[in-house]
Amino acid sequence: MRRTNLASTTFVILLVSLSYALPVRGDLASATKAYQAQQYTEAYQQFKTLATLGNVDALYNLAVMNLHGQGREQNLNKAFSYFVLAGDYGLSAADNHARLIAQQLEHNPEHSEIFTQLAHQFDIREYNLRLGFESSDLGDTSTLSTTYQVQPNYPSHAIEKGIEGWVWAEFDIDASGAVKNTVVIDAYPPHVFEESVLAALKRWRYVPPESQNARRGRSLLYHFNTHKGERYRQSFTSQQRLYAEEISALVEAAEQGQSDIQYRIATWLSSEQYNVSQLLKAHWPDNDANITLLRASAQNNNAKAQYRLAKKLLNNSDPRTRQIGLNWLRVAANNQLSAAQWTLSLHTTNSERKMWLKRSAKQGHLRAQIDLVQLLLEEPKSAEQDITFWLNQAQQQDNTHPDLLWAQALFNKHRGQPYQQLMSQARQQAQSRGWSEAAYQD
Template identity: 40%
Template sequence: MHSNLIIRLIFLLLCGCSWLGRADLYDATLAYQDANYQRAFTQFNHLAKLGNADAMYNLGVMYLYGQGVEKSVASAFAWFSLAHDFGVTEALQTAQLVLQQAKQPKDLQDFVRQQRDNLAKTYLLDSTLPRLEKAETIPSPKKIADVLPNYPEEAVRQGVEGWVWLEFDIDSSGKAINIEVIDSYPKHTFTASLLNAVEKWRYSGAKTNHSLIYHFATYKGEQYHATLKLQKKDYEQQLMLNIDAAEKGVAQVQYNIANWLSMKDYNAYQLLRYHWRTDNPSNRLLLAAAKNGFNLAQYRLAIQLLSRKEEELATLWLHHAAKTMNVARFRLATILLQNSHDEQAQIKALDILEQAASEKHLRAIILLATTHLNITEDLEKAKYWVEQGLSLDTTHPQLLLLSAKLTSSKVQVNRLLSQALKSAMDRGWSTAEIRAFSQLAQ
């Protein structure tokens, strides 16, 4: 039983990782080794601007030899110097060798200063770890009614562990609404169980949105430690595959290991902690995955930074995650809309929301319709997005209320409010806003 469990835990780390399907450091390195220099250069350049020091060093090599890009000693020197700034110690010696062979070394040094200025935001991204370690955090919403999710019997029997990452809004009654699954591992194993539990939870405090990562762990304590010593050889080869993949820059493996190391009650934590002994190994691997272009890691860092009131840095990570994630677009737009006096921020927020709404992201649709109703006063666009939302959820209370606010016919208003009230009561959502508008509409 325990032998199978150990192998399964490590195997699960490998499963679900489409290593070659992502543009990370590993993929870029393979492209370089295959002499696909244009692809390698494009990917290294993208990762370098995220603060990936290995990618910076590799760009230096490619500029030095003119691989996938026009040869440039100045650019080579700059990227070697930048790689040293970001932690590649041997890059300094390489940069000095290039400088010694340059005809005009001062020009190269001036060029490096210019490139450092150009990468100001990248330097800010590199400050993520120390800012995450700040003690002050915004308190999470307090739960006043709790139900533990059931651990699926099959998962217990097989010793499967994992996590589910949810985001949701909390209404004025403390109910979790508009629940969205951001990530789950293994896929679908624990999701239904957590969703069933969250439906019964209640929070105190004002309306807000909340990001929740719930870990399902079966740690077996001393019995497990004893078995671990006996089975060390059985899992060591599979474990080393993961370590090797993480060190080569396979972003999804880095992200998965960060999750395992974030929870001491995981059996996988007990295995992996032998090899990651630094302080805060979870955040370090999460940052590595983010610098490696992995959107879930970028979004996770943004959420953690927001909880530490590091909005500027969080916004930078959100911009990167928003290139591929609708929930990141929604969060980014929410921040931009908070600055009601900045017209450009509002325009940008609406554009970002439209991207997410066009891909049927419900929370973005609701925010977009609300913004057009209350801020831009573009009622036609507000109506359009309400209709799009209702096509996804025909009885959504918030959308029915918005529809009522956009309707001129009193008969139609009353019908929509009646539907909204019934739907909210059926779902256990707050009816306060519906009742308040209903009184105004009389």
């Protein structure tokens, strides 16, 4: 068999040109930056993490690094295996590289133990069973009906400056349909629209779901868009020219694997009313472009993108799709997103639920701290010092929260201390916040 000289063939790490600020967590862009700085061990570990999330560029780059002995000893069997896997994920150039390497080996590399191990770890069929989904799977089949709703006020200073953005909030619904425990998961730009959304949601009322779990951790992504009248349409062409450089920078950053930019563009494209989404549509015209970019960001290890995908998939009625959503939720939770850790506690039981509550509570997640206190109160062998510690942690954030007052009352009752006044205070606080008092009856 005639063998091709590998030295004459160029294998270039994908996405090597970087010029933008990088997020803290490892994504394709930061891994590539580490590679360029010859920090090969760090780059290799980051690429491997991304490969487990289905990132085809990371698989390709692992092949290149094994081929050249960067961050690891040179290993042609591993290089071949990673190139084959990247080809399975749709990168056609990787198949050609795999064939070139196979010609250099004395044996069939597909029969090697290394190939078997890596194929099992990164097999695309296994990946699709674990984390794969279609755009149609993301439809929300559990939307709740509101009985009263007010729109958030558009801040006047944002209108004057033409600022657009969004707020992603989560909240619970009580037995009366009132919104409670509202938290902001993400907002862009920060510190502009959050207060408007929080103020409006306090007044919303829903038809309460029968299931207690269905009332918890509801999501709302609210978009703030300026009016697009005739004057805007007339100036659209000039805006395209004016912002061409900024849009090109965003496009390049997304294509180079900056997960935070991919996530941000995905959110912009989820509404056609943004000024920037109108401009970005020239590059991403497909109707599903927002899902494509959200998936890319999730595969690039962006915890918020992973969490948003999880929430969407968990709302599907199909059990298989819900399981994939749960798998993405675990990825986001292991990525240290406290909201994902708390949400995962709602889908787990016993010791695992307690573990996720603790991990979220340690990051200051109030609902996790409250749930952890309630869980400890239900356990007969819970140490009083643990209950006291988490009560104090939660009370530092909201010492008049009805659930905390009620938990403190139950704790006092268990210890033979006065508790009736605390129960009364819990009901009073619930009433003052517009919440149902049904949960605070002895």
